[in-house]
Amino acid sequence: MSEHPLLEVRGLQKSFDVTKGFFKKEKQYLRAVNDVSFTVQNGEVLGVVGESGCGKSTLGNLIVHLHEPTAGKIVFEGIDMSALSREQLRRQRADIQMIFQDPFSSLNPRKRVFDIIAEPLRTHRDLNKEELQQEVLDLMDLVGLNRSFLNRYPHEFSGGQRQRIGIARAIALRPKLIICDEPVSALDVSIQSQILNLLKKLQKDLQLTYIFIAHGLPAVKHVSDRIAVMYLGKIVEWTTKEELFTNPMHPYTEGLLSAIPIPDPTKRKEQRPLLEGDIPNPVNPPPGCKFHPRCPYKTEICMQVEPEFTDKRAGHFVACHHPLGAEKQAEKKL
Secondary structure (H helix, E strand, C coil): CCCCCCEEEEEEEEEEECCCCCCCCCCCEEEEEEEEEEEECCCCEEEEECCCCCCHHHHHHHHCCCCCCCEEEEEECCEEHHHCCHHHHHHHHHHEEEECCCCCCCCCCCCCHHHHHHHHHHHHCCCCHHHHHHHHHHHHHHCCCCHHHCCCCHHHCCHHHHHHHHHHHHHCCCCCEEEEECCCCCCCHHHHHHHHHHHHHHHHHCCCEEEEEECCHHHHHHHCCEEEEEECCEEEEEEEHHHHHHCCCCHHHHHHHHCCCCCCHHHCCCCCCCCCCCCCCCCCCCCCCCCHHHCCCCCCHHHCCCCCEEEEECCEEEECCCCHHHHHHHHHHC
């Protein structure tokens, strides 16, 4: 991997005005993404995981500029994307593509498979009719679609086949970065593994870089190199896949791990506490640590002071006053 990151996100914020009522004097804002910073190296897969409403999909939309950031910077290959003109940004989008969660609503129902996959090629490349046809056929081969499907419409396909069409469209321009926004959550369990394996194969064969967004940790574990755990618009833990699953340091991550089903719960090596309660109101979040209303380890400082996001152990970053790994290390010393 290059020592310079492919993508660098600095202090990224996105707030939505959710004020209700015409005569309301004070505006209310929902901070969907709140001061998020990270880097993605060329060729790696960054997993972003968290419950619904944590801001992970908004983060992906900001990176591809489907939303405009409220504050912060998105730097791609050393270029500040917020400083680009509309035309420069359009050209830049050839290198950053997206695979959407719903494989049906993300496809135009009035267009044939050929036109859907060919759309980015028509926009960004100058190909004649024969070259365009061959490119589309090659893409269909890459994602495992039968060439005979070329003139069919999206409603004629299953969910897994539709998602393959969306993947073919996303890789058509050989982008450097693909945002995978929960690409398997709307699919049957039997199809999810096929799509995950396809994404892994394409990432290796085409040397792609992914930001893989998901609700649960099992799918993220299957494809990711590093994992960022988000809660109420912030990254609360960041480390390698192996470190996160063996030594989680944030109580929220511990709760997500405890939610992973296992064949025989009685044989679980250690009983991690299950997550309880609901996510607090993001418009009016609690003071201190935003996770403290649901945390089994909270103390007085957690309810008053927001923890800093710091490196606790050789690249293992966490925002917690009482990181679990540190407590285990202290117990060993005693």
